[in-house]
Amino acid sequence: MSFTNNSASRTIQSRSAKERTLNTGFIVFSQIFAWSVAGTLIWLACLVGWQAIPAISKFGLGFVFTSSWNPPQESFGVWPEVYGTLASSFIALALSVPIGLGVAIFLSEDYLPTPVQRVLVFLVELLAAIPSVVFGLWGIFVLIPFLKELTPLKSPALLPAALVLGVMILPTITAISRDAMINVPQDLRQAAYGLGATRWETIIQILIPAASSGIIGGVMLALGRALGETMAVTMLIGNANQVSLSLFAPANSIAARLANQFAEASGLQVSALMYAALILFGLTLAINIIAQLLVTRLQKI
Amino acid sequence: MLSDNPDSAQSLWGINNDSLEYNPNSNRTRFGIFMTGLVSLFTAIAIIPLFVVLSYLIINGIEHISFNSFFELPPQALTQDPGGFGNALIGTLIMVGIGLALSVPIGIMAGIYLSEFSHPNIAYWLRFATNVLSGVPSIIVGTFAYGVLVVTFKSYSAWAGGFALAILMLPIIVRTTDEALQLISQDIRQASVGVGANDYQTVLQIVIPSAVPAIVTGVTLAVARAAGETAPLIYTAGFNQFWPDLKLQALSSQPIASLSVLIYQFGISPYENQQQLAWAASFILMILVMLSNIVARIATTKRNF
Numbered sequence: 001m002s003f004t005n006n007s008a009s010r011t012i013q014s015r016s017a018k019e020r021t022l023n024t025g026f027i028v029f030s031q032i033f034a035w036s037v038a039g040t041l042i043w044l045a046c047l048v049g050w051q052a053i054p055a056i057s058k059f060g061l062g063f064v065f066t067s068s069w070n071p072p073q074e075s076f077g078v079w080p081e082v083y084g085t086l087a088s089s090f091i092a093l094a095l096s097v098p099i100g101l102g103v104a105i106f107l108s109e110d111y112l113p114t115p116v117q118r119v120l121v122f123l124v125e126l127l128a129a130i131p132s133v134v135f136g137l138w139g140i141f142v143l144i145p146f147l148k149e150l151t152p153l154k155s156p157a158l159l160p161a162a163l164v165l166g167v168m169i170l171p172t173i174t175a176i177s178r179d180a181m182i183n184v185p186q187d188l189r190q191a192a193y194g195l196g197a198t199r200w201e202t203i204i205q206i207l208i209p210a211a212s213s214g215i216i217g218g219v220m221l222a223l224g225r226a227l228g229e230t231m232a233v234t235m236l237i238g239n240a241n242q243v244s245l246s247l248f249a250p251a252n253s254i255a256a257r258l259a260n261q262f263a264e265a266s267g268l269q270v271s272a273l274m275y276a277a278l279i280l281f282g283l284t285l286a287i288n289i290i291a292q293l294l295v296t297r298l299q300k301i
Numbered sequence: 302m303l304s305d306n307p308d309s310a311q312s313l314w315g316i317n318n319d320s321l322e323y324n325p326n327s328n329r330t331r332f333g334i335f336m337t338g339l340v341s342l343f344t345a346i347a348i349i350p351l352f353v354v355l356s357y358l359i360i361n362g363i364e365h366i367s368f369n370s371f372f373e374l375p376p377q378a379l380t381q382d383p384g385g386f387g388n389a390l391i392g393t394l395i396m397v398g399i400g401l402a403l404s405v406p407i408g409i410m411a412g413i414y415l416s417e418f419s420h421p422n423i424a425y426w427l428r429f430a431t432n433v434l435s436g437v438p439s440i441i442v443g444t445f446a447y448g449v450l451v452v453t454f455k456s457y458s459a460w461a462g463g464f465a466l467a468i469l470m471l472p473i474i475v476r477t478t479d480e481a482l483q484l485i486s487q488d489i490r491q492a493s494v495g496v497g498a499n500d501y502q503t504v505l506q507i508v509i510p511s512a513v514p515a516i517v518t519g520v521t522l523a524v525a526r527a528a529g530e531t532a533p534l535i536y537t538a539g540f541n542q543f544w545p546d547l548k549l550q551a552l553s554s555q556p557i558a559s560l561s562v563l564i565y566q567f568g569i570s571p572y573e574n575q576q577q578l579a580w581a582a583s584f585i586l587m588i589l590v591m592l593s594n595i596v597a598r599i600a601t602t603k604r605n606f
Contacts, residue, residue, distance in 0.1 A: 019499065020499075022501065023500050026501035027500060029410065030413045031414050031418065033410035034411040034414035034475075035427070037407070037408075037472070038427055038430035041430050041433060041437070043445075044445045047445055047448045048441065048445060098343070099343045099347055103340070103344045103347045106340040106341055106343065106344045111337065111340075111341070120344065122598070123348050123351055126591070127350065129590055129591065130354060130587070130590070131528075131530070133529070133564045134354070134529070134564065134587060136565070137564055137583055140569070141357075141580075174347065198329050200329075200332060200333040200337070201329065221436065225438075228439070230439065230531070231531045231561075235565070235568060235569060255438060255440045258444065259532060259535055262443075262535070263535060274444065274448075277440070277441055277444045280440075281437065284437065285436075288433050288436035288437075292436075
């Protein structure tokens with residue numbers, strides 16, 4: 001065992017100061033970058049909030065409930081935009097929650113052989129990859145002319161925007177609900193079958209309740225995405241500053257207002273737009289935080 | 302319990318001995334068949350939009366695209382000139398490049414910290430913040446980039462657009478790096494420390510090389526997302542009819558075109574030659590985005606999508 005003797009006779013040197021500094025430096029460096037991600041979020045919130053202060057102090061909370069948008073007279077309000085944002089998002093949810101949940105069930109409960117299932121999951125995920133502006137273009141030249149023939153639709157309006165929005169949030173709902181369904185322990189399924197439940201009794205009475213926090217989390221994430229979705233909505237909603245209960249009437253959304261007017265805005269109008277952005281940011285932030293908490297709870301099960 | 306009072310059990314559950322056998326006419330069987338039919342119909346409905354959108358893109362895109370589309374400037378209104386999206390393609394590449402240069406180093410380092418060095422509680426909150434950042438609407442990110450860079454430079458610029466794209470890419474890169482590093486087994490870290498490597502040697506020479514395919518996937522998906530983003534570019538990068546000036550100074554003082562903003566502006570334009578170019582540009586954008594998605598997903602076999 002001369003080998004052991006040789007190495008034992010060497011003294012073990014401690015690391016050089018340079019190497020230790022390098023090591024600490026690397027860790028501190030990575031720490032700074034990690035915090036900078038969280039810092040960006042705070043920076044973003046502060047900056048948008050700061051720029052909105054002139055409008056906040058001038059219009060207060062009444063901004064949300066006022067319908068006028070008149071730059072020459074410096075009178076601004078976003079009630080039609082708030083209404084259009086919420087209406088288009090909730091119509092989209094009403095369409096895509098049942099469909100998305102159905103797809104999640106169909107693609108998680110062994111109805112299909114695994115390879116077929118995988119291809120279908122991939123196709124639904126691919127739907128999420130289509131850029132929003134392409135959906136908008138398609139909506140203008142295909143969906144709106146199509147709807148004009150079938151319905152009383154005459155121009156871009158709430159309905160085509162909500163339909164395209166529904167398609168765009170479908171992959172989010174499907175992917176997260178499917179994860180939640182798959183994560184339900186196999187034991188629960190077997191116990192339900194053992195008690196004589198049919199497959200659908202198991203799904204409705206056992207699996208969906210067990211996966212509910214993930215499913216609700218997915219729906220909330222989709223809602224957050226729908227509220228902030230810009231391009232497809234801007235191109236299809238008609239950008240009219242009015243509140244109309246008709247699905248076939250042009251409407252507006254906060255994101256569309258920003259996309260349309262930010263480039264030409266100046267003075268107090270910029271601040272009013274920042275205020276609108278702050279409202280949208282606050283809304284999506286609250287929804288996202290709740291959704292994240294629900295989805296993380298799912299991962300802990 | 303059931304055997305004590307079979308009658309009440311029967312009335313409670315509505316079953317008799319026959320119900321232990323499969324009965325195709327029972328309500329619960331019919332309900333099951335109906336629901337199975339319904340969810341397969343829903344799946345078909347969910348897939349249809351993908352094919353409809355893709356087929357219109359392919360038909361209209363191929364009809365209006367030509368070799369010259371790649372090398373010419375966008376057409377003026379009211380001309381017969383088909384024009385091209387050469388400048389927009391270059392603009393998209395420049396801004397995605399700037400976005401990558403900013404977000405890849407920060408994102409990978411942040412992912413390393415989360416997975417390797419952080420306290421679990423701190424990691425939990427940082428991951429939470431990363432996820433929340435990825436849920437911020439892209440138009441708000443554009444507003445932020447406007448406030449940070451457009452106000453500073455007093456002009457739309459490639460830097461402002463690239464900065465906005467970087468913020469959109471950052472959470473994706475952090476998350477995929479973090480997840481990829483966590484999948485690397487603890488053994489090789491211990492082996493590395495055992496032969497005398499210190500922390501940064503272990504991470505840079507052992508852990509990161511094993512996670513490269515997954516990190517590349519994350520970066521590719523981030524590129525695919527950034528290339529298709531329009532909202533954060535409208536009032537950060539703006540639009541430009543002319544070729545981008547590639548001098549460093551011009552990147553911060555001139556608006557720059559991008560494929561996605563071109564599609565938006567020409568899509569809502571009333572002129573036919575501009576609308577046709579929007580279709581051609583969509584087709585190319587779609588090919589870029591789809592290819593990177595498919596490549597990213599095939600490249601990693603470890604992830605189950």
